Amino acid sequence: MTLAAAPNIASGQGAPPPRHVAIIMDGNGRWAKRRLLPRIAGHKKGVEAAKAVARAAGDLGVEVLTLYAFSTENWRRPADEVSDLMGLLRHFIEHDVKELQQHGVRLKIIGDYQTLQPDLVDLIDRAVEDTASNTRTTLVIALNYGSQAEIARAAQSLAADVRQGILDVNAIDAAALEARLYTADIPPPDLIIRTSGEQRLSNFLMWQAAYAELMFVDTLWPDFGKSHLAEALNVYAARERRFGGL
Ligand code: FPP
Secondary structure, X not given: OOHHHOOOOOOOOOXXXXXXXXXXXXXXXXXXXXXXXXXXXXXXXXXXXXXXXXXXXXXXXXXXXXXXXXXXXXXXXXXXXXXXXXXXXXXXXXXXXXXXXXXXXXXXXXXXHHHOOHHHHHHHHHHHHHOOOOXXXXXXXXXXXXXXXHHHHHHHHHHHHHHOOOOOHHHXXXXXXXXXXXOOOOOOOOEEEEXXXXXXXXXXXXXXXXXXXXXXXXXXXXXXXXXXXXXXXXXXXXXXXXXXXX
């Protein structure tokens, strides 16, 4: 769906519930530091928060929940932290997706995850396949994801089709580019939340965020739960979205 054709345009009423909520899960390290624990302890608690919020999203009527788990820039972290994060991700895919499956959660991955370890890629592909028919909530995990790389990849794909003569250069518009993003089959985010008080998008869904409501909350990600998501949806409901109209 193109952003220009996004629903719920200027009704003059408060916004209807968000179909798609995307979250930048920030503050795991600080959560651990405050408790004199190693950073991995914060990430572990962060996974628990992710599971709780994924279950809550369904209960609160959110159709799509996107979580920014690992960015293209996170490779810059110390090797042992990267390895810990990959270990947590592996555990999540192997054990926790089964539980989410019982809550009607469909798993989708955005990002260049195919470059991860081959056995992890297989696990991910199997989990995506096993949950493909679930309809309650789509849990999108952004993995080795960066907006700039995503947009460059879409541009490359358009250029390749032009070179092959199957696409007219004048046919390249926003919808054509959007159709080649990882998110082509899901609605754009209505609400993007970042935890821990930081106020940046950090290369997350930058194209898709064109008309998203942005919310920055002070809660550190490991402390974020169903009540925080419910509160964010209440704040969202009071906002008026105009999509460039009046
Ligand atoms: C930011 O906290 C968090 C991350 C870079 C990783 C997020 C990953 C998880 C919560 C675990 C994986 C999730 C799933 C769904 C398997 P930070 O380390 O930047 O915190 P800081 O800014 O306080 O140091």
